[in-house]
Amino acid sequence: MTTVDTSAIPVAGRGGASASRRAAPYLLAFVGAAWLVVLFLVPLISGLLVSLMTGNPEQGYALTWNWAIYRDVIAGGNVPYLLFLGRALFYGATATVLTIVIGYPMAYFIAFRVSQRWKTPLLSLVMISFLVSFVLRINMWKFLLGNDGPVISALHALPFVPADFHILGTSAAVIGTMTYNDLAFMVLPIYVALERIDPSLHEAARDLYGHRRSVFLRVTLPLSRAGIFSGILLVFIDCAGDPVNSQIMGGTGTTVIGQAIQTAYLTNQQYNVAAALSTILMVALGIILFAYARVFGTDNIEDLV
Amino acid sequence: MTTATSSLALAEAGVDPERVRPAGLRARRRPLLPIIYWVVVGIMLVPILAMVVYSFNVAPNHRMSYVWHGFTLSYYAHLTDLSGLWQAFLLSIVIAVLSGVISVIIAVPLALALERYRFLGRTLLSGVVFVDIAAPSIVVGASALSFFLSIGLHTGVLTILLVHITFNVAYAVITLRARLSGNGTALEEAAADLGASPLSAFFRVTLPILTPGIVASFMLALAMSIDDYVITSFVAGSATTFPLFVYGVKTGLPPQVLCMGTIIFVVGLLLALLNGALSRRVRA
Numbered sequence: 001m002t003t004v005d006t007s008a009i010p011v012a013g014r015g016g017a018s019a020s021r022r023a024a025p026y027l028l029a030f031v032g033a034a035w036l037v038v039l040f041l042v043p044l045i046s047g048l049l050v051s052l053m054t055g056n057p058e059q060g061y062a063l064t065w066n067w068a069i070y071r072d073v074i075a076g077g078n079v080p081y082l083l084f085l086g087r088a089l090f091y092g093a094t095a096t097v098l099t100i101v102i103g104y105p106m107a108y109f110i111a112f113r114v115s116q117r118w119k120t121p122l123l124s125l126v127m128i129s130f131l132v133s134f135v136l137r138i139n140m141w142k143f144l145l146g147n148d149g150p151v152i153s154a155l156h157a158l159p160f161v162p163a164d165f166h167i168l169g170t171s172a173a174v175i176g177t178m179t180y181n182d183l184a185f186m187v188l189p190i191y192v193a194l195e196r197i198d199p200s201l202h203e204a205a206r207d208l209y210g211h212r213r214s215v216f217l218r219v220t221l222p223l224s225r226a227g228i229f230s231g232i233l234l235v236f237i238d239c240a241g242d243p244v245n246s247q248i249m250g251g252t253g254t255t256v257i258g259q260a261i262q263t264a265y266l267t268n269q270q271y272n273v274a275a276a277l278s279t280i281l282m283v284a285l286g287i288i289l290f291a292y293a294r295v296f297g298t299d300n301i302e303d304l305v
Numbered sequence: 306m307t308t309a310t311s312s313l314a315l316a317e318a319g320v321d322p323e324r325v326r327p328a329g330l331r332a333r334r335r336p337l338l339p340i341i342y343w344v345v346v347g348i349m350l351v352p353i354l355a356m357v358v359y360s361f362n363v364a365p366n367h368r369m370s371y372v373w374h375g376f377t378l379s380y381y382a383h384l385t386d387l388s389g390l391w392q393a394f395l396l397s398i399v400i401a402v403l404s405g406v407i408s409v410i411i412a413v414p415l416a417l418a419l420e421r422y423r424f425l426g427r428t429l430l431s432g433v434v435f436v437d438i439a440a441p442s443i444v445v446g447a448s449a450l451s452f453f454l455s456i457g458l459h460t461g462v463l464t465i466l467l468v469h470i471t472f473n474v475a476y477a478v479i480t481l482r483a484r485l486s487g488n489g490t491a492l493e494e495a496a497a498d499l500g501a502s503p504l505s506a507f508f509r510v511t512l513p514i515l516t517p518g519i520v521a522s523f524m525l526a527l528a529m530s531i532d533d534y535v536i537t538s539f540v541a542g543s544a545t546t547f548p549l550f551v552y553g554v555k556t557g558l559p560p561q562v563l564c565m566g567t568i569i570f571v572v573g574l575l576l577a578l579l580n581g582a583l584s585r586r587v588r589a
Contacts, residue, residue, distance in 0.1 A: 025422035032415030039471045047448025109338040131573035135548045140352035241441025258443045278444040
């Protein structure tokens with residue numbers, strides 16, 4: 001690794017330059033590293049440690065290494081936290097699969113089927129939703145899909161739709177807006193991965209009499225694996241922890257872990273319960289993503305995002 | 306065999322063989338892909354279109370309704386009538402711009418250090434950046450709140466700004482590193498060989514290389530900051546940003562919210578188009 005200042009060696013003298021060269025990265029990284037440690041790492045670790053504290057909001061919390069909280073949260077108590085976690089993971093996984101199924105053909109279309117000058121406009125069109133606050137967009141979906149709204153009215157006009165058919169309050173509505181919100185996070189990394197594939201590989205596969213389907217399955221798909229994985233990382237984590245979609249689009253039967261954490265924290269002020277739930281969510285996500293990376297194989301995770 | 310050689314010749318001539326084929330032939334081969342693309346994009350545009358249309362609808366109860374009561378511009382003229390909306394919007398803009406500027410200033414040296422040097426703690430540090438992006442918002446928000454409570458910092462505008470800078474630094478570092486990873490230090494070395502001091506080499510060589518990355522991270526920071534609801538909801542205290550304001554409306558959105566959304570959308574669209582036009586000009 002050569003650095004910016006090494007080339008000044010002949011002028012500055014060897015000893016001084018190499019000392020400043022050794023110091024350079026630390027000087028450059030200091031402010032950013034300090035910021036991330038103080039305002040991200042320390043809060044995250046201490047925030048998760050709160051789960052091992054006991055106490056109440058009035059008298060404060062003290063660290064008592066109360067590991068029993070995890071047993072209470074998972075097994076005991078009158079709130080089915082495990083169900084909320086399972087539901088959140090199910091919603092997240094379903095939404096992630098849907099974004100792949102919908103997003104992959106879109107990314108493929110932009111990467112291989114349009115000319116160079118149309119790629120940026122078509123990609124921008126996928127991201128155009130980001131110009132409107134997502135809370136506002138989900139509220140518009142809620143408005144449009146409401147029981148007196150245009151969509152349901154139109155569906156009720158059809159003969160085979162039951163009279164009590166509704167969309168709001170169902171799991172499908174929650175998963176639907178999750179998919180809608182995060183689709184661009186899947187399209188972008190897959191597009192980037194597809195763009196990197198050398199077109200001559202496709203030519204070679206076709207020259208070797210590869211059928212169109214086998215070229216896709218044996219050349220294109222494996223080479224876009226890294227893109228799919230970073231998409232999964234972004235979409236699955238975001239959806240599994242999200243409280244907003246379920247709160248706006250869902251009903252009493254769609255409560256997820258994100259909402260439970262919010263309620264425990266902001267409404268009931270059970271800080272230790274909220275922290276325990278956060279830790280359980282983090283661990284569950286970590287295990288699932290690690291298992292995925294192991295099964296399907298991936299490069300260095302850090303390089304993907 | 307002939308196709309192979311001819312496409313090879315085309316590739317050598319720098320022509321993508323795919324592009325030489327008549328467009329109609331390609332379209333006929335796979336009509337499914339464009340159909341999927343346009344149908345999905347169309348569906349994604351539905352809520353935005355509805356927002357724009359209903360922002361012009363007369364709302365007798367000051368809540369948007371399904372019935373079309375007539376066209377009006379009065380909600381655009383009376384944006385400030387809805388108490389709190391304007392303040393929430395301004396607060397969002399101020400926090401977005403401040404967190405964008407500060408996070409880029411913090412991220413540029415950090416990205417340079419991570420991308421161009423090997424040093425003790427480098428792996429750990431890029432791991433922290435990765436976790437900052439990967440951690441669920443709900444966990445980040447809850448931890449930030451308990452941290453601020455434990456050090457006795459009152460939640461409000463300052464704490465919102467601090468958490469927004471924190472997640473934006475991570476996004477900016479990723480964006481800048483992607484920009485830096487392609488090119489080595491050859492240009493800076495050349496500058497130094499020509500007698501430039503490290504400082505002037507930075508300002509006259511490194512910074513221009515980084516400029517597109519800096520613009521991209523700043524835009525990304527603006528977007529992430531203006532749109533964040535989950536993390537902000539934990540650390541906002543009594544302060545209200547635009548997403549918090551929209552979320553706080555319980556029974557049907559007031560039309561002014563739709564007007565504000567439409568204005569942000571149009572301004573954002575114009576900025577994006579301008580940016581696209583300028584970058585095309587630079588390339589040409």
